[in-house]
Amino acid sequence: MSAGTILVSGNQRLARTLNRIYEQKQIRDGKLTWETPDILSWSAWQQKAWDESLIHCDNEGQALLSNHQALLVWQGTIERSVEANAMLQLYQVARRAQEAWLLMHQWQLSLAEINLSFSSEDNRAFLRWASTYRKYCKQHHWLDTARMPDELSRYYQSGIYSPPSHILLLGFDELTPQQQSLFDVMKKAGCEFDQIDECSPARQMRRCRYQDGDRELAEAAKWCLVQYTEAPESRIAVIVSDLEQQRDKVQRIFDEVLQPATLINEGDGGAYNISIGRPLSEWPLVHAFFMLLDFAQDHLELNKVVSLITSPYLQGPLEELEQRYQLDARLRRQGDTRVSISSLQYFAARVDEDGEPYPYTCPLLAEQLQDWQSQREKIRKRLRPGEWAEYFSELVGTMGWPGSDTLGAYDHQCMHSWQGLLSEFAGLESVQALFSFQQAKQQLKRMASAVVFQPRSPESSIQVMGLLEAAGLQFDALWIAGLHDEVWPASPRPNPFLPHKEQRLRGMPRSSAARELQSAQRISERLLQSADLIVVSTAKRDGDSELRPSPLFIHIPEEENSAAVVSDSPLYTERVHQSGELEQLLDNVGPKAEQSRARRGSAVFKLQAECPFRAFAELRLGARALTEAEPGLDAAERGSLVHEMLELFWNKVQTQETLLNYNKAELDELILQVAEQVINANAKSRPLTYTERFRGIEQARLKRYLLQWLDEEKKRKPFSVQDTEKKYQITVAGLSVEVKIDRIDKLEDGTLAIIDYKTGKTTPESWVGERPDDPQLPLYSIQFGDELSAVAFAQVRPGDMGFKGIARDNEQIPGVQAFQKLKASTPLEDWPSVLSYWQHNLQRLAEDYLAGKADVDPKKGHDTCRYCDLTSLCRVNESNNLLPDEQDPGY
Ligand code: SF4
Incomplete structure (x- = not known):
């Protein structure tokens, strides 16, 4: 030059x-x-x-407006117009109007001409907005890029x-x-x-069709590899028509073919270069910034809180990562779908009565949140964009954004681009005086979504690019993918704000099918002259739709055997599968338990009976799925409220005689008090769930339940409640567990009855068999021996209230049957033989657990697995696939 x-x-x-x-x-x-x-x-x-x-x-x-500034002026103009009241997406309308403004300048269409030819309400509205916008710009001596030429x-x-x-x-x-x-x-x-027009016709052109889009891209990538191997210095390109939408897929397939080591986190990549960027807002560094701003408004969805506190773009996760994941699990158990700053701070700083931290205590995070709280004062103010830009940076800095010195090369480039955008945001001051926190955050987010950031990557011979980016480039070999007849030529999409007739007459982009055909012909012609060797490919199907090649490439002869265009070599993952040799290992016994104590009370017996592997994984390996937080209370939480209320009630009332002495008004009053007490206690840790209205609904529900239940208690023979929620240490075959028994009643004859509250359906059948479904009450019975005369579920379930259980004899409690009704495989001659039958079964389960028995053996096959989260760990489904047909257990 x-x-x-x-x-x-x-x-x-x-x-x-x-x-x-x-x-x-x-x-x-x-x-x-x-x-x-x-x-x-x-x-x-x-x-x-x-x-x-x-x-x-x-x-x-005249001051030059950036596109962001001009868009903000458009937003303001439209916002102040009469049409704004009926608009749902003002920002999108402003963008289309700005686009129309650019088009009318590029194609030299004046407002006077629009005035003469408008044909719709949209045209008329645009005319008004554009006149106001123009006047406004003139008043302020602003010039936008549409008018710059x-x-x-x-x-x-x-x-x-x-x-x-x-x-x-x-x-x-x-x-x-x-x-x-x-x-x-x-x-x-x-x-x-x-x-400059360097184009020369291609030496060789081929057209191929593949089964689907994945195959098409895989073949393109393999073809690149072949071209590169033959001539490493050559310029090779793949044009993907909708690269923006397909970016992730393209990257996955090209990585697999051209740099498989990156799939297992090895190798530096760089075998090819993909030319499309992503909106700045989607880059993790910027995403973390916006999550922090969202959180500054007090609440954030649980899932976002978790990714925020473990984000590498904050200071602290490196030092207390394990605790932060534990905090995630703790917050999930809490059950709220949204987390407030104060609630996060409470858990992060929490210690037990002895001042010892919990596994989820995160002192660093707690300290950061303390500063964070004190910095939040300003969010209620209205500030200038420059002041917000400064404040945002200070605020996120409190949480250590953008992280420590572990930022990668792309992060540094991203940071540079972000700082540029933040300065642009500060520059909005010239068109907008004040923003609220929410407006400022939203404006900045929109700007970050509109800016595409593409990090500079190392040089490579192989380039993957979008259709328009290839304009003017020459290659040695070019593959054009995805230009099927539905997208090439593109469908017309005229701008709604400009008169269609004028758009067609002037040949504006997307104005008519003829215009699109003409433009596609010109680009296709240029593409077919931009390399020596050219392959044009399409997929045959996209899901259920059949695809045909674009008519603009149909003159290129189609390869009969498209696979032969490149090679039959399988993909990396296919090669891994093909080379796999299966080895069988028996791993149904784990190491013996070193401790004779098991956590989670009677659960060890229930889990061991249900599936030995589940007991081993959950209780010895600590493998449990994270709780999914859901809005409101789940069934277990509602059941727990009922439990707590019954405990509190009987602690006050103590005997059936006292219950019977209450008149209706007194009983109503007492129940309301108890319900309120329980709700208040639970509301402390779930302030977002227990709103005023929610409390009212829950109180009414609890009162209804308790009143119905007390009718059942009134039908019984006289009794007194001896203990509620009392803890016991029970040992079976050397295995010790701590249990908490819901209630122990003293009956008229001085014997005891164990009562367990359930809000679901129950049956004493769940106590029989070598692998009982619910061994909890049989386990409790061991503690009491001869004193015990009944074991019962108290089924507190609306429409199906009542006791269910077995007793030494018939008369003890309504609904509780004599032990002879229990259908066990061994004859149960008397009450002591029932207790020893249970003891025997529990002993076997305890011995198995201690010995490390861990077979993947769900008691009821698929029905058991349905309520278990460990399928990916035990791989029950895979092992079923390996069984010969005749051994298939059918789950
Ligand atoms: S999914 Fe089924 S087989 Fe696997 S651990 Fe759970 S219950 Fe056992």
Whole structure:
């Protein structure tokens, strides 16, 4: 390029590529330093020309608006209009209006012309907004990028400011009338223009079709590998029509073929370069920033809190990661779907009565949250954008954002881009005086979503790019994927705010099918001349829809055997599967239990009976699924409220005689008191769930339950409640567990009855068998021996209230039957034989547990597994697949 020449490219990527090629040439020529060439994208050149013009011309104090600033002015204009009341998505409308404003300038359509030809309410509304917007910009001496080429034309025309001597244009599929006018003016002022057109017809073209999109991309990636292996210096490209939507899929498939080591976190990548970026808001660093801002408003959804407190972009997770995951589990057990700052701070700082931390105590986090709380004062104010930008940075800094020095190379680039955006946000001050916290956060989020960030990646011979980015580039080998007949040519999508007739007449983009066909023909022609070797591919199906090749490529002969275009070599994962040799290991016995105590009370017997592996995994390995928090209370929590209320009630009332002595009003009063007490106690830890209204509903429910239940208690023979929720240590075959018995009643004859509250359906049948479904009450019975005469469930279930159990004889409690009714496999001759039958079964379970018996053996097959979260650990489904058909247990 000679001195004084500026190369203007149709897009940013092309400018980057050309700069890189220029650099490489200088290095090849042995130069150590060189002058930076003037290779600029269209928008960068405009900005440069504008900046330079300020030195020479009187721009009448005009300030250039960035696109974000202009959009904010559009938002304000529309917000103040009469149409705003009926609008749900004002921001989206403003974006479309801004787009229409740009189009009308690019295609030189004036407001007066729109006024003469408007055909819809949308056109009319736009006309009003655009007039107000224009007036507003004029009042404030603002110039936006849509009008900048016209303004530059004016300067060049005036002769005060001279254009460059020579401009080379590259990668413009078409020039807009506005660009054409500007270039004409520049030519008259002495600027020479040349359009570079390096295209030459391809030597070889092929067209292929594959079963589906995945296969198509896999073949493209394999083809790249073949091309690269044959000629490592060659420029290879894959164009994917909808790369933006398919980015993740493309990356997964290309990684698998071109750099499989990255799949197992090895290797640095860099085998290919993917040209599409992501919105800045989606990058983890920025995402963490916004989560913090969301949290500053006091609440955050549980799942977000967890990813926030373990985010590498905060300080602290490295030091207390284990505790923070424990805190996650603790918060989930708490059950609230949203977490407040104070509640998070409470748990993070919590210690037991002896001042010892819990496994989930996170002192560092608690300290950060303390500072965080004190910094939140400002969020109720209205501040200028610059003040918000400063405050946001201070606020997130309290939590240690952007993390310690572990930021990767991409993070540093992302941070740089983010800081640029934050300055732009601060620059909104010139168009918007004050924002509330919520408005400022939302505005910043929108700006971050609109900015695409693409980190610079190492050089590579293989490029994956979108359709428009390939404009003006030349390759040695090119694969064009995904241009089937539904997307190429694209369907028309005229802007709703400009009269359709005018859009069609002027040939504006997306204005008509004919315009789209013309544009697609031009681009296709250019693509087919941009490499020596070209493959055009499409998938045959997308889900249920059948796809056909685009008519614009149908003239290229289709390969009969598309697979042969590349190679039959399987993908990396297929190779791993194919090379697999199966080895069988018997792993149904774990090490013997070193401790004779088991956690979680009677659960050890229930789990061992249900499935030995489950008992081993849950109680010895501590493997349990994280609780899923749900809005409101779940069945277990509601049951627990009923338990607590019954405990409190009987602690006050003590005997059936006292119960019978209460009149209705007294009993109602007492029940309400008890219900309120229970609700208050639970509300402390769940303030977000226990709203005023929720408390009222829950209190009424508990009162209804208790009144119905007490009718059952009144039907019994006289009794007194000896103990409630009393703890016992019970040992069976050397295995010790601590249990808490809901209630022990003293009956009329002086014997005892064990009572266990249940809010679900129950049956004493669950106590029989070598693997009883519910061995809890049989276990309790061991503690009492001869004193005991009845064991019963108190089924506190609306519509099905009553006692269910067995007793030494028939008469003890209504609904509790004599032991002879128990259907056990061994004859149960008397009450003591019932107790020893239970003891015997429990002994076997205890021995198995202590010996490490851990067979994957669910008692009722699939029915048992349905309520267990360990399928991925025990791999019961996989082991069933390996069984021969005749041994298939059918679950
Ligand atoms: S999923 Fe079934 S087989 Fe696996 S541990 Fe749970 S109960 Fe046992």
